[in-house]
Amino acid sequence: MARNSAMRLSRSGKMNKILLIVCSVFGVVILLCGGLNVSINQARTDARIYVSRNNMKQIALGLHHYHEDYGAFPPAYISDEAGQPMHSWRALILPYIVEELLYEEYRFDEPWNSEHNRALAKSHLPMCYESPFYYNTPPGYLTNYQLITGPGTAFEGSNSIQLSDIEGDASDVAILVENFDRPVLWSQPVDTSLEDFVAKKPFNGAVRNAIHVLYADGSAKRIDETIDQKELQAMPMLIK
Numbered sequence: 001m002a003r004n005s006a007m008r009l010s011r012s013g014k015m016n017k018i019l020l021i022v023c024s025v026f027g028v029v030i031l032l033c034g035g036l037n038v039s040i041n042q043a044r045t046d047a048r049i050y051v052s053r054n055n056m057k058q059i060a061l062g063l064h065h066y067h068e069d070y071g072a073f074p075p076a077y078i079s080d081e082a083g084q085p086m087h088s089w090r091a092l093i094l095p096y097i098v099e100e101l102l103y104e105e106y107r108f109d110e111p112w113n114s115e116h117n118r119a120l121a122k123s124h125l126p127m128c129y130e131s132p133f134y135y136n137t138p139p140g141y142l143t144n145y146q147l148i149t150g151p152g153t154a155f156e157g158s159n160s161i162q163l164s165d166i167e168g169d170a171s172d173v174a175i176l177v178e179n180f181d182r183p184v185l186w187s188q189p190v191d192t193s194l195e196d197f198v199a200k201k202p203f204n205g206a207v208r209n210a211i212h213v214l215y216a217d218g219s220a221k222r223i224d225e226t227i228d229q230k231e232l233q234a235m236p237m238l239i240k
Helices: 001-031 040-070 100-105 116-119 194-198 229-234
Strands: 077-079 086-087 147-148 173-178 211-215 219-224
Touching: 040 147, 040 173, 040 211, 040 219, 100 211, 194 229
Parallel strands: none
Antiparallel strands: 077 086, 147 173, 173 211, 211 219
C-alpha cells in the first residue's frame, strides 16, 4: 500500500508543475484568441489553487498511511525529556510522502534545530510541503501547511489519536490548514493554534481571501474569509 501511495505521490508531484505550465499557456492562448476575458494571472492563480489542494491531499495520504502502520495519526510533535517540542509530524511522515532518503538523513536523536537537522531542512523542501504561491519568493524552505492544534482538536500536543476517536463523520473534522500568515521551516514543530485559526489569522495574505482546509477523512475544501467564527471554532473539534 505504501509503495502504491509513493507512486501516486511521485506522479502527482510531477503533474503539479506541468499543470502550472499548461494552465499558464492556456491563459495566453485564450487571450490571443480573444474568446474569453481571462487574464494570465487568473489562469496561474487557478492552477496554483489546484496544486495547493493536491499538496494537501498528498499530505493526507501520508497521514493515513502512517495511521495504517502505527495504528494512530502522528502527534503534532515529539517532545524531549523536558516536554518541549523536539520533532514535527512533518518529519515523522517523510517515508510516506516519497522522502525516504531525507528521513534516513534526519537525526531524531537531535533536536529539529540542531546544526545537522537545520542544515538538512534548508537543503531540501519536500514537494508536497511547498506552497505554489511561494514560487521564487523569500519563504524558501518554509511551509504554510500546518495542523490545527489545541484542546479538543485531533492534534493536542504530543498526543496521538486514532480515527476511531472521532465522534461522528471524519469529513466534519478539520485537521490541517493553509496558513498564509506565518509559514515555518518545514521541520519546525510549530503549527496553527485553535485560537489563531478562529481568529482567522491563516487568511492574512491569502489569495482571493480564501484558504484550503484538510479534513480527517482526507478531503480538502476551500473556505472563504467571510466564514463565521463560531463555525471555525467547531470545525477542528473531535466532539461536535
